[in-house]
Amino acid sequence: MKNRFFLVLAGVVAGTVLAQSPAGLSEVLTQVARYEYGHSREPLSKLSDLVRASLASPSQVQAVEAALDRLLDSDATRDGKEAVCRELSVMGSERSVPVLARLLGQPPIAEMARYALERIGGPAADAALLDALASAAGNTRIGIVNTLGRHRARTAVEKLKGMLGSPDAALAAAAADALASIADAPAQTALSAALDKALPQQRVFLTEALLRCAERLAETNDRPGALAIYRRLYQPGESEMVRVAALRGLGAISGESALPVLTAALKDGSPTLRAAAVRSLLAIPGAAAMKVMVDSMAELPADGQVQMIAALGDRGDPAARPVLDEALKSQNVALRIEALTGLQRLGDASSVLPVAQRAADTTGEEQSAARQCLYGLRGADVDRAVVESIPRAEPKVRVELIRAAAERNITQAADTLLAAAKEDDAAVRREAIRALRDVAGPERVPALIGLLLNVRGNADLTEAQRALFSALKRSSQSHGPELVTAYRSANDPEKKSALLSVMGQAGINDTLPLFRDVLKQADDEARRAAILALSQWPTAEPAGDLLTVAGQPGSSALQILALRGYIKLVSQPGDRAPSETAKMLERALRIARQPEEKRAILAALQKAPSEESLRLAREELSDASVAQEAKIAVAALEQALNRK
Amino acid sequence: MASMKTTLSMISLALAAAAACAQTPKLEPLPLSLPKPLFEGTPQNLKVPNLEKPTGKMRPAFLAPSGTLNVARGKPVSSSASETSVGEFEMLTDGEKSGLDGTYVELPPGIQSVTIDLKERCTIYAIALWHFHKQARVYFDVIVQVTDDPDFLTNVRTLFNNDHDNTAGLGAGKDLNYVETAEGRLIDAKGVIARYVRLWSNGNNINALNHYVEVEVYGKPAH
Numbered sequence: 086m087k088n089r090f091f092l093v094l095a096g097v098v099a100g101t102v103l104a105q106s107p108a109g110l111s112e113v114l115t116q117v118a119r120y121e122y123g124h125s126r127e128p129l130s131k132l133s134d135l136v137r138a139s140l141a142s143p144s145q146v147q148a149v150e151a152a153l154d155r156l157l158d159s160d161a162t163r164d165g166k167e168a169v170c171r172e173l174s175v176m177g178s179e180r181s182v183p184v185l186a187r188l189l190g191q192p193p194i195a196e197m198a199r200y201a202l203e204r205i206g207g208p209a210a211d212a213a214l215l216d217a218l219a220s221a222a223g224n225t226r227i228g229i230v231n232t233l234g235r236h237r238a239r240t241a242v243e244k245l246k247g248m249l250g251s252p253d254a255a256l257a258a259a260a261a262d263a264l265a266s267i268a269d270a271p272a273q274t275a276l277s278a279a280l281d282k283a284l285p286q287q288r289v290f291l292t293e294a295l296l297r298c299a300e301r302l303a304e305t306n307d308r309p310g311a312l313a314i315y316r317r318l319y320q321p322g323e324s325e326m327v328r329v330a331a332l333r334g335l336g337a338i339s340g341e342s343a344l345p346v347l348t349a350a351l352k353d354g355s356p357t358l359r360a361a362a363v364r365s366l367l368a369i370p371g372a373a374a375m376k377v378m379v380d381s382m383a384e385l386p387a388d389g390q391v392q393m394i395a396a397l398g399d400r401g402d403p404a405a406r407p408v409l410d411e412a413l414k415s416q417n418v419a420l421r422i423e424a425l426t427g428l429q430r431l432g433d434a435s436s437v438l439p440v441a442q443r444a445a446d447t448t449g450e451e452q453s454a455a456r457q458c459l460y461g462l463r464g465a466d467v468d469r470a471v472v473e474s475i476p477r478a479e480p481k482v483r484v485e486l487i488r489a490a491a492e493r494n495i496t497q498a499a500d501t502l503l504a505a506a507k508e509d510d511a512a513v514r515r516e517a518i519r520a521l522r523d524v525a526g527p528e529r530v531p532a533l534i535g536l537l538l539n540v541r542g543n544a545d546l547t548e549a550q551r552a553l554f555s556a557l558k559r560s561s562q563s564h565g566p567e568l569v570t571a572y573r574s575a576n577d578p579e580k581k582s583a584l585l586s587v588m589g590q591a592g593i594n595d596t597l598p599l600f601r602d603v604l605k606q607a608d609d610e611a612r613r614a615a616i617l618a619l620s621q622w623p624t625a626e627p628a629g630d631l632l633t634v635a636g637q638p639g640s641s642a643l644q645i646l647a648l649r650g651y652i653k654l655v656s657q658p659g660d661r662a663p664s665e666t667a668k669m670l671e672r673a674l675r676i677a678r679q680p681e682e683k684r685a686i687l688a689a690l691q692k693a694p695s696e697e698s699l700r701l702a703r704e705e706l707s708d709a710s711v712a713q714e715a716k717i718a719v720a721a722l723e724q725a726l727n728r729k
Numbered sequence: 730m731a732s733m734k735t736t737l738s739m740i741s742l743a744l745a746a747a748a749a750c751a752q753t754p755k756l757e758p759l760p761l762s763l764p765k766p767l768f769e770g771t772p773q774n775l776k777v778p779n780l781e782k783p784t785g786k787m788r789p790a791f792l793a794p795s796g797t798l799n800v801a802r803g804k805p806v807s808s809s810a811s812e813t814s815v816g817e818f819e820m821l822t823d824g825e826k827s828g829l830d831g832t833y834v835e836l837p838p839g840i841q842s843v844t845i846d847l848k849e850r851c852t853i854y855a856i857a858l859w860h861f862h863k864q865a866r867v868y869f870d871v872i873v874q875v876t877d878d879p880d881f882l883t884n885v886r887t888l889f890n891n892d893h894d895n896t897a898g899l900g901a902g903k904d905l906n907y908v909e910t911a912e913g914r915l916i917d918a919k920g921v922i923a924r925y926v927r928l929w930s931n932g933n934n935i936n937a938l939n940h941y942v943e944v945e946v947y948g949k950p951a952h
Contacts, residue, residue, distance in 0.1 A: 519817075544805070554811060590811040613880075621811065645882050652898070681885075681899075688898030714895045721894065 106148040107135050114152055117168055118161035129168045136172045146176060153177075154184045163193050170197035174204040181205065186213035195225045203232040211238040218244055227259045234263025242267060246275035249291070257287065261294035268301035273310055277317070292318060292327045296334070303338045311338055319346070329361040336365025341373050351381045351389070359389050367396040375404050382408055391419045398427020406431050413439060418451055425454040429461040434470035436462055438482070441474065441489065445481040459485065460492040472498045480510040487513065491520035499525050503532050506549075507539070514541075518548040525552060527560030534571045537587075538580055550583045557591040565595035572599060582614035589618030594626055604634055612643055620650030625661075628654045628669065636676050648673060648682050656689040667697035674701060680710035687711060687718040694725035754794035759855060759915075759947050761791070764826045766911040767863045777867045777934055779893055781905040788912055793854035793947060799824075800851045801926070801946035809842045814938065821845065826943035828862045828911065838937035840870065840897050844927045845944060850877060853921050853948035856888065858928060859913040861940040866909045868939070870897045870931035873916055875923035886923070889916045897929050913943075922951045 113135060116128035139145040153169045161169075166188070173181050182205065188198035202210045214229050215238070221229055230248065233241040241263070248260035261279070264272040276298055280291045299314035311334065318331035332350055335343045343365065350362035366378050378400070382393055394412050397405035409431060412424035425443065428436050437459065444455035459471075472495060475486045487505060490498040502524065505517035518536070525533060533556050537549040557564055565588075572584045585603070588596040603615040616634060619627045631654065634647035655669045670686050670693070677683050687705060690698040699722040705715035806818040816834035821843060825832045836843070853875060860868045870892035876885040890902025907914060926946055930939045 547805070547807075551812060617880075642880065642882055646880055656898075684895060684900050685898035688895050691895075713901050717894050717901055 106152060107139055107145055110135050110149060110152060114156055117165045118156055118159065120165040120168060121162050122164050132168065132172060136176055140176060147180075150177060150180055154181050157184045157188060166194050167197045170194070170201040174201040177201055177205045179205070179207055179209045182207075182209045182213050185210075186217060189213070189217040189225070189229070190220060192225060195221070196228060199225070199228050199232055203235060206236055208240075211236055211240055214238075215241055215244060227256055230256065230259040230263050234259075234266040237267045239267055239269055239271075242269070242271045242275060245272075246279075249275065249279040249287075254286070258290040261290050262297070265294035265297035265301065268298045268305070270310065273298055273302070273314065277314075292323065296327070296330050299334055303334070308338055325355060325357055329357055332358060332361045333365055336362070336369060340369055341371060343369070344373060344377055348377055348381065351377075352384065356388060359385070360392050363389070363392045363396045367400055372404070375400070375402050379405065379408050387417055387420070390415075390417070391423050394420055394423040394427060398423060398430060401430050403431060410436075410439075413443065422451050422454045425451070425458040429458040430463075432458065432462050433464045434462075434466035437467060437470040437486070437489075438474050438478065441478065441482050441485040444485040445479075456485070456488070456492075459489045468493060468495045468497065471495060472501050475501050475505060480513050483510075483513050484516045487516040487520045491523040494523060496524050496526060499529050499532075503529070503536060506536055511542075511545075514545060515548060518545060518552055521552040522548070522555045525556045527556055527562065527564075530556050530560060530564050531567055534567060534584075537583060538571060538575055538577075540580075543579070546579060546583050550587055554587050554590050557587065557593070563593050563595050565593045568593065569596055569599045578610055578614075581611065582618075585614045585618035586621065589621040590623075592623040592626070597627055597630070600627065601630060604630065609643065613646065616643060616646045616650055620646070620653055622654060623657075625654045625657060625659060625669075632672060635673070644676075645679065645682065648677060649685065652682065652685045652689055656685075656692060663693035663695035664697050666693035667695050667701060671697070671701055674705075680708075683708065683711045684714045687714045691718045691721045694722055694729070696726070698722055699726060756792040757795045757797070758790035759793050759857075760798060761857055761915075761945070761947070763913070764828055764859070764862070764911050764942075767828050768865060775865070775867060775908065775934060777906050779891065779906050780867065781907045783908060788915060791855050791915055791917070791947075794949070797854055797947050797949055799945045800847050800853075800948045800950070801845050801944060804848060805846050807844045807846070808836060809840075810836045818843065821941045821944050824943070826859050826913075828859065828942045833861060833940050833942040836939040836941075838932055838939075840929060840931045841939045842927050842929045843941060843944070844881075844925055845946065846879075847924050847926065847946060847948075850922055850924045850951045851946070851948040852951045853918040853923060853926075853946055855918055855947040856916045856926065857913045857943075857945040857947065858916070859911075859942040859944075860909050860930065860933070861942060862909050862911045862913070864909075864935065866933045866935055867906050868909065868930045868933045869906070870929060871904075871906075871914075872897060872899050872902065872929040874899070874927045874929075875918070875921055875925065876927075877922075877924050879925060881925070881927060884923075886921055888918050888921070889914075892929075892931075896931055899929065918946075918948070 109131070113128055113131045117132055120128055136149060139149045150173070153173055156169050157166055170185070173185065182202065185198045185202050188194045199214070202214060211233065214233055218226065218229055230245065233245065245260045245264050249257055251257045251260070261276060264276050276291060276295050280288065280295065283291050295314050295318060299311040302311040302314070315331045315334040318327050319335060323331070332346070336347055347362045347365055350358045354362060366374050378393060378397055382390060385393055394409065397408055405427065409424045409427045412420050413428070415421055421443070425440065428440060432440065440455050440459050440462070444452055444459060447455060471486055471489050471493065475483055475490070475498070478486055483505065487502065490502065499521065502517045502521050505513055506521065508514050508517070518540070521529070521533065530553070533549065533553040537546065537553055540546050540549045568584060568588050572581055575581045575584065585600070600615050600619055603611050606612060616631065619631055628651050631647045631651040635644050635651055637644065652670070652673050655666060655673070667690065670689050674683065674686050677686060683705060687702060690702050699719065702715050702718040702722055705711050706719065708715070801822045802824055804822050806821045808818055814835040814837060818834060820832060820834045822845060856873055860866070871889060872887065872892055873889040874881065874885050874887050876883065878884060887899070889904050890900065891904040891906050892899065892902045895901045926944070928944060932938060
């Protein structure tokens with residue numbers, strides 16, 4: 086029986102497929118007609134592919150659409166029909182409207198039929214939807230209302246109007262929403278009339294719909310219509326949120342005409358309305374709105390002033406500058422912070438000192454705002470003002486200006502900073518040396534060497550060392566001879582050590598002869614400094630020098646330091662073959678006496694996978710003090726070599 | 730006679746107890762303040778080996794002798810890295826541990842160390858460290874060592890080591906990897922005496938960089 090039904094169905098479907106149908110459509114539709122959720126979706130995919138392919142040919146589209154319509158009229162499964170509705174939503178036309186309209190009355194499939202009609206659109210679809218409204222119920226009815234709204238179907242206004250007072254709150258809200266979308270004069274009138282007699286629970290969706298209606302009217306250039314709604318909803322009887330929305334709407338579409346109402350809201354409104362007025366004023370261009378903003382400042386309460394200052398800053402109109410300057414002197418911290426934020430945009434060179442002063446005098450959020458302002462001030466003269474103010478300002482302000490010079494990367498500040506780096510005030514000195522790290526270019530290397538040789542105290546020495554290293558890194562020259570000369574002329578052992586350290590960090594190869602001289606000296610402290618500096622070398626260039634020291638008789642501490650340095654340099658990534666690295670590490674292993682160094686060598690061997698490394702690691706398995714690390718290294722190396 | 734003997738014994742016991750009390754320092758919770766958490770919950774999908782299971786509870790208070798304080802605050806910091814990628818070395822000991830941008834130092838990729846010079850020998854009871862707590866991260870090869878030797882050649886004691894495969898070359902450690910949170914990691918230093926504290930790390934599960942928000946060393950000068 087079932088088989089016979091499907092044979093008949095297949096015949097119906099196949100018989101209706103016109104000659105110009107895409108090949109295979111008949112077969113696919115036969116399968117779709119039997120489709121149920123949970124079955125293979127392959128027929129649906131094939132149908133989508135055929136529909137897509139047909140779009141290139143109008144005659145094929147027509148044939149496919151007719152075939153799909155016929156399927157909808159057949160006894161195909163609901164799931165199959167839903168799939169067909171989805172395809173019609175993509176390629177259907179008015180020709181499919183009648184069959185889809187019939188489905189609107191069949192609840193299981195009505196939703197997908199409506200979906201297809203919504204996407205097909207047009208007067209025929211609207212007429213079908215309107216016809217179905219009377220008999221539809223529940224969610225199907227609400228869905229039809231929603232679709233009519235999305236279609237902005239003016240023909241539906243009368244029917245929708247009748248639903249506004251429905252006891253079914255969801256239907257009434259959907260009707261209001263649809264009317265808001267249609268937003269023509271009758272729709273507006275219907276919504277307004279409904280609001281006049283609305284119950285409290287209806288007011289929420291009706292006011293919301295009216296606000297949406299006003300937005301839509303404004304979009305379609307019906308400003309009077311929109312204004313009428315906003316004015317009505319701004320009345321004191323409405324809820325505050327509705328009034329806020331109405332006020333924002335008035336400001337947005339009325340421009341300067343809204344200034345009186347916005348001024349009144351600033352003066353007499355609640356904090357929320359005041360905030361809305363401030364934002365609305367911000368959006369109104371021109372001098373008149375600017376004047377209202379500036380003039381209202383004095384009469385606003387503290388929180389309103391903060392909002393207004395923030396808005397003035399955002400507005401970016403230079404006319405706000407005096408107000409911001411004045412706000413900077415306020416007792417209200419929040420106001421000062423907003424003024425500083427605004428000044429970042431509107432300030433100029435004349436703002437530099439007062440803002441730096443504020444950064445120096447405050448802490449926390451205000452200090453952070455002042456610093457950000459100082460770092461972000463625009464204008465050609467700002468950098469110059471920062472540099473010129475440094476020598477003149479009091480120490481704590483000078484510190485802020487120096488920080489700003491670094492943050493703004495003012496390279497012209499280098500001379501001023503070099504001078505400040507020699508001052509008596511420790512904070513100024515430290516900040517200046519630190520700033521040089523950011524602003525001093527390679528041409529300042531000689532000056533920075535001089536600075537390092539003359540700084541006071543360890544903290545300054547460390548900063549000077551870092552500043553010199555940064556400048557050397559930026560340089561394309563080696564500066565080796567200058568550094569060597571400075572080293573030889575220096576008397577202070579700590580400064581000599583610092584110079585060696587910089588040479589090591591920078592890896593200046595033409596200073597290596599100096600290191601070799603120092604390593605031959607009897608002075609253990611100098612030798613220690615040289616070993617530590619060589620250990621920081623960015624390449625393995627001085628590895629041999631360190632190995633020589635490590636193997637020499639004498640201070641065992643220096644030997645160990647040198648050996649550790651050697652292991653570190655050899656461990657650095659490079660172009661060397663792993664077997665070569667293993668050989669270098671073997672030399673270290675032969676003189677290593679402590680487990681600490683052996684562990685470091687075993688770690689380095691792991692990073693140089695080769696048979697030589699494996700052999701060395703295996704040798705250490707017999708040393709109980711490092712057996713665990715040797716085992717780990719052997720396992721890692723075996724694994725790495727097996728992968729190869 | 731017997732009763733006199735008993736009285737004498739009781740007096741001796743009382744004196745011994747009083748002496749013991751005088752020698753045992755009063756213990757108090759560490760004066761450790763925690764920053765505000767910057768993320769919520771416990772991450773579930775961290776594919777990190779040897780990872781400590783989160784307890785889901787606050788760490789219990791750590792007791793240390795009365796008068797214990799953060800002896801690392803404001804002390805100089807040096808590093809294996811010549812320069813920082815972000816921030817300053819002094820941020821490790823500046824007391825700011827909110828973990829927000831501008832409060833942490835970033836060191837280059839790979840194995841890096843930082844060394845705090847406490848400027849004098851101190852009895853250290855605990856070390857608290859925060860690498861980065863804006864995100865649930867796991868920092869690798871975390872090793873904490875202390876010594877009196879600026880070159881870390883002699884009397885070096887390892888307080889924490891989760892470098893299971895000796896990547897850093899300081900020996901294989903048995904401590905577990907852990908997820909960074911606002912609580913930081915508190916390491917029991919058991920009253921070790923030292924001047925220098927060195928901390929190692931080798932990137933994290935998100936990137937190869939090394940970070941420190943703060944390191945606190947709780948102890949007292951060892952006079």
